[in-house]
Amino acid sequence: MTLGIELSRLTLQYKDTRALDEMSLRLDGGKIYGLLGRNGSGKTSLASVIAAFRPQTSGEVLVGGQPPFENADIVSQICLIREGGDVFDSDRVSVALNFAARFRPNWDADLAARLVDRFELPLRKRVSALSRGMRSALGVVLGLSSRAPLTIFDEVHLGMDAPSRAAFYEELLADYLEHPRTIIISTHLIEEVVSLLEEVVIIDKGRVLFHEPTDDLRERGVSVTGPSAAVAEFTAGLTVLNERILGGTTQVTTFGELGAEQRRAAKAAGLELGPVPLQDLFIHLTAKERRS
Structure with a gap:
């Protein structure tokens, strides 16, 4: 069993703060999604509404075709x-x-x-006595073992060290392949989880900026490196996210697919084209000057 999610003009208001701003989104069931956004973008608020921890102010949220709030069958x-x-x-x-x-x-x-054995959780200890890493590991155990048709991990792994996070990713993927369900991972550690993600949702200021298959989004980011004049000529008219200059060499991050003809033109001009890591692309797409 898997659960899809449909949001229509979903709004969540905290007094003077609009955490979610008429957000519309459709997530099909049976995939692993990455939910990305800067601090304060609305990730935790969105997860809380989807999981029926709180009601929305307006708009609609459906999980498995039903409103989740105060719906015991769906919440379970x-x-x-x-x-x-x-x-x-x-x-x-x-x-x-x-x-x-x-x-x-x-x-x-x-x-x-x-x-519990893999993460070496001390069963007799009180939760209050656990280290931050052990408490995060407990959350991972609870989430994976629930086998819930919709499982959401909201930054749960931030307290874990690198080996423990790697073990989490390994266990998550293995169990997902054996027992398909809908999984949402909200995280800042983008490059660590990118290989798990089938689709990416980037939100900012309570709105969806991008929702695309991970590979499609990554392919739209291209770094262009070469002599400054040639780079400037080639990137004229393209969407430029970032620029770095070192002497007579410039490296520019562009956003948008390049066709075969453009790539041939870049090679003829002595320019080097390269991929942009998803985390770098995320940083540039949500930079303050683009958000204001």
Whole structure:
């Protein structure tokens, strides 16, 4: 079972702050999505509304074709894991896991036990006594073991060290391939997860800037390097996101697909064309001067 998501003019207002601004978006079920945005862009607010942690101010959100808020049948199929894990600090780790097992209809106890061993979680410790990394690992175990048809990880892995994050990505992909579902990963560590993502959603100021297959978005970013005059001539009329100059050499980041003829012209002009990492592309696309 997988769950798709449909948003129509979704708005969320906190007093004087509009966290989500008439956002419209459709996410088909059964894919891994990357939700990208700068701090304050609305990522956590969006995840909270989709998971029915809070109602929207206006507009519509449908999960599996139904409004999720105060809908027990749908909510039981959604698992949102935030960085803190959303567990009681006074509980022991074993109690937090047992609680999830009782209320998650798709809970896989064998997977949970294996992940507890892999991340070396101390079952007898209270959550409040866990390090930040261990608490993040607990969130990962809860999220993956829930096997929820819609699972959302909201920066849950930020507290983990690099080897633990790598283990998380490995476990997530392996379990997703064996048990397909809809997974949303909200993260700042873009290059670490890019190989997992089938589609990317970039939001800013509560609105969707881009929603595209990951490979399509990456192909639209091109670095152009060469003699400054030749670079300037070639990029005239193109969308330039960034420019770096060193002596007589210029490197420009452009956004937009280049056709075969343009690529031949670049080669003839002695220019070097190269890919742009998704994280760099994200930084340029959401730069302050482009957001204002």
